[in-house]
Structures are given as C-alpha cells and as structure tokens.
Amino acid sequence: KPGGCPPDEDDGPCLPSVPDQCLHDSQCPSGMKCCRRACFLQCVRKVSGKVKMGRCPEDRLRCLSRVQHLCSKDSDCQGRKRCCLGACGRDCRNPV
Helix, strand or coil: CCCECCCCCCCCCCCCCCCCCCCCHHHCCCCEEEEEECCEEEEEECECCCCCCCCCCCCCCCCCCCCCCCCCCHHHCCCCCEEEEECCEEEEECCC
C-alpha cells in the first residue's frame, strides 16, 4: 500500500512474547499498514507526506546507557534515512 509507517512511538522495553499481528499490508484494514512497533508487527494508520519509505531495521540489542533520542521524525534525517527506534533511543538509519 502507498504511504509509510510512522516512527516507532513505543519507547518501552521490547516484549518478545508479543506476537506479530500482521505480516503484510494486505492483512491490514484500508488506510493502515503493517509496521514494526518495538519488536513485533502491528497494523497502524499509514502516514503520507514527510515519512520516508522503507522499514526501520530491527534492533534486538539491549541498551546499557541512558536512552537518548538523536531525532524525532524522518525529516530530521538526511537523504533516505529514517528516524528509527533503536536500543538506546531514536537515531537516523538506512531503511531495509
């Protein structure tokens, strides 16, 4: 489906016991996309405009330092990089 996934809004810990709620956009209702949230996939309302295409890479690491956000939205990142939630906060990464 056209449109992109919003930046991950869940700054909490990854809960591996939460199952994926979708695997493909086609499994989501109209106006929604299958997007990664923390460490599982979920149907969320798609966004258009300044959200860049591609998915953020999965990060299964644990942060040993204080969480620090280096970006808050895709437009904070240069080129095709997206603002992605990693183990230690949001930073600009190449999409997959």
